Amino acid sequence: MPLFSDPPNKLDPRVTRTRKMLREALMALLEEKAYERITVADIADRATVNRKTFYLHYETKDHLLQSVTDGILDELFGEAKAAQPTDLSIDEMQSYIAERTFAYVKKHRTFFEVMFERKAMTDFVQYMKRYFARFYEEKFANIDESRLSVQKDVIASYIGSAYVGVIHGWLNDGMRQSPEEMTRQMILLNLQGPIQTVKNSQ
Incomplete structure (x- = not known):
């Protein structure tokens, strides 16, 4: 929370x-x-x-920053929860989230650059990962875990870490690629996984 x-x-x-x-x-x-x-x-x-x-x-400047951070991330994930159609398939859902995420990061570029550079909230990376993980845990809530080869919480944590890592790298690279291109690449990684993606190119 x-x-x-x-x-x-x-x-x-x-x-x-x-x-x-x-x-x-x-x-x-x-x-x-x-x-x-x-x-x-x-x-x-x-x-x-x-x-x-x-x-x-x-209470402090840091308290205000925390409130700003929660507001930014709540807007990203809260609006996605509210606006997302309930009948989307898993593939459609992750496409929807990827597209929204990269567009949103670009919109708030300065904020994310400041946070990832650790000039302010030092645990921001972990904090953002938890937001992603909680979002996906909720989306996977109705899936029968006994039919999965990997636990749902592990899947959610993996996806969250992947998103945050890719976003961080994108920012460090000066956001040279468009949000649309980043969305395309993230969708492929989510569908195939990084190792399978490399294998498919050989």
Whole structure:
């Protein structure tokens, strides 16, 4: 579960608005300078609130970053859960998720670059892997595990690790390939596996 998600109960609209302003302020500042150089005062100034208001909503700058992180990943996986048709096959589902994932990472490129470079949340890689794994564990919930040669949680963890590793490499490579091309390659890897993909080329 997210470490610092806002409470699920309905918040006062003013609270919601202030937290949104603070999250957007941090995201804007990440476009301009390294996370370690950003101060609470910077965030408060950008959000046009005072520091006391900041501390009414978030304990620290890291707490705010965690909230931003949860918001980004919840949007990626939450909307996929809500929007995805229930009658998709496994192949259709993974195509749907791959396409959405790479487009979303490109949309929030600065955020993911900052997080993967470990300038902020040091366990982000593991954190994102857990989001992927939980998503797939839920999707596999109705599959009879006794008919599988590999445990469902192992499959989900493998897929999650593969996605995060590929995304990280894509970012490090300057995102030279389009989200569509990355989606195509990820679908092939998911369908065939890396070893079989290499074998098929020989």
